[in-house]
Amino acid sequence: MNGSSETKTPDLWSDYWRSGQLHACTFDFPEDAREAIAARWRKEFSALPSGATILDVATGSGALIALAAEVAGPDRHLSATGVDLAEIDQLKDTGLTASAEFDITFLGGTDAARLPFEDRQFTLVVSQFGLEYADFESAMNEACRVAKAKIVALMHAAESPVVRQNGLIPGQVHWLRSELALFDAAREHFQKATDKTGNRLTEISAAIRKKCASLENPDFLVSVSKYVGQLLGRSATLGSGQGLAFLDAMEAQLVIHADLMTALIEAARSEADLALARDICAAAGYNSVNVSGEYFGREPQLVGHWLSAEREPHD
Numbered sequence: 001m002n003g004s005s006e007t008k009t010p011d012l013w014s015d016y017w018r019s020g021q022l023h024a025c026t027f028d029f030p031e032d033a034r035e036a037i038a039a040r041w042r043k044e045f046s047a048l049p050s051g052a053t054i055l056d057v058a059t060g061s062g063a064l065i066a067l068a069a070e071v072a073g074p075d076r077h078l079s080a081t082g083v084d085l086a087e088i089d090q091l092k093d094t095g096l097t098a099s100a101e102f103d104i105t106f107l108g109g110t111d112a113a114r115l116p117f118e119d120r121q122f123t124l125v126v127s128q129f130g131l132e133y134a135d136f137e138s139a140m141n142e143a144c145r146v147a148k149a150k151i152v153a154l155m156h157a158a159e160s161p162v163v164r165q166n167g168l169i170p171g172q173v174h175w176l177r178s179e180l181a182l183f184d185a186a187r188e189h190f191q192k193a194t195d196k197t198g199n200r201l202t203e204i205s206a207a208i209r210k211k212c213a214s215l216e217n218p219d220f221l222v223s224v225s226k227y228v229g230q231l232l233g234r235s236a237t238l239g240s241g242q243g244l245a246f247l248d249a250m251e252a253q254l255v256i257h258a259d260l261m262t263a264l265i266e267a268a269r270s271e272a273d274l275a276l277a278r279d280i281c282a283a284a285g286y287n288s289v290n291v292s293g294e295y296f297g298r299e300p301q302l303v304g305h306w307l308s309a310e311r312e313p314h315d
C-alpha cells in the first residue's frame with residue numbers, strides 16, 4: 001500500500017494544525033496509552049549524547065519535538081528539526097521556542113519522500129504517525145539515508161481496531177449527511193419548527209440509535225447525535241441565525257474529519273509493508289532492525305507498529 005507523497009490533503013493538514021491541535025493521532029488515545037508512547041519517546045531522546053541532532057519527519061505541530069525539549073538541559077544540548085508537507089507556523093501552531101539547550105527548526109512544505117538533507121545528517125530520525133502518510137517506500141529510503149545511526153518510527157497499523165473503527169467514519173459521515181439528510185432536516189427545523197420537521201428529526205434520531213446498537217464502537221455517531229440534539233434543545237435561546245451557523249460549522253467539521261480519517265486509512269501499514277521497511281533498512285546498512293506492536297487496554301489492543309533500526313555511526 002503506498003501513501004500519497006503527492007498528498008491530496010496538504011491544505012487539510014495545514015488547516016488542521018492552524019486550528020491549534022498538538023497531538024494528531026495520540027490525542028484520542030486513553031491517557032495510559034498516550035503516556036506509554038510518550039515515555040518511549042522520552043527514553044529515546046534521553047539516550048542521546050549532548051550535541052545530538054534529531055529529525056522529526058511529518059512533525060505536525062511538533063509533538064515529538066516538545067518531548068525532546070523536555071530532556072534537554074545544561075548537560076544535554078540537542079538540536080531538533082521538524083519537517084512536514086503542511087505549512088506550519090512554528091510560533092502560532094506549535095508554541096515551541098528554542099532555548100540555550102535546545103535548537104529548533106521547522107520546515108513546512110517538505111515531502112518526507114524527498115528530504116532536503118545530506119546523507120547521515122541527523123543522529124536520530126523519528127516519526128510518530130507521520131512518514132507512512134508519504135509515499136512509504138521513498139520515505140523509508142529517505143529516513144535511512146539522512147539518519148546517521150538510528151531511526152525510530154511509530155506507524156498506524158492496518159490491522160488495529162483504531163484504524164478499523166476510524167475507517168468507518170467517512171461512510172458514517174456520508175450516511176448522516178446524504179442518506180439521513182440530518183443537517184438538512186435540522187436546518188429546516190431551525191428555520192421553521194413544525195410537527196413535520198420535529199417528527200423527521202425524531203425518525204433520524206431513532207435511525208442513528210439503531211445503527212449505534214450494531215457498531216463495535218458507536219462513539220462517533222453518539223457524539224454527533226448528542227451535539228445536534230443539544231443544539232435543537234437550545235433552539236429557542238439560540239435563534240435561527242446562530243443555530244444555522246452552528247449547524248453549518250459542524251457539518252464542515254465532519255467533512256474535514258472524514259477526510260482526515262480517509263488519509264489515516266490510506267496511511268496505515270500492513271505486515272507486508274513492515275517487511276518492506278525491514279528490507280529497506282537492511283539494504284541501507286542498518287544491522288539491527290526491530291518491529292514491535294504498541295498495545296493498550298485491559299484486553300490489549302494494537303494501536304501502532306514501532307520500527308527501530310540502528311547502524312554504525314561511521315563518524
Ligand SMILES: C[S@@+](CC[C@H](N)C(=O)[O-])C[C@H]1O[C@@H](n2cnc3c(N)ncnc32)[C@H](O)[C@@H]1O
Pocket residue numbers: 004005006007010013014022023024025026057058059060061062063064083084085086110111112113127128129130133134135
Ligand atoms: C497524523 S499527523 C502526525 C503528526 C505528528 N507527527 C504527531 O504525532 O502529532 C500526520 C502528518 O503527516 C503530514 N504529512 C502528510 N503527508 C506528508 C508527506 N508526504 N510528507 C511529509 N509530511 C506529510 C501531515 O501534514 C500531518 O502533519
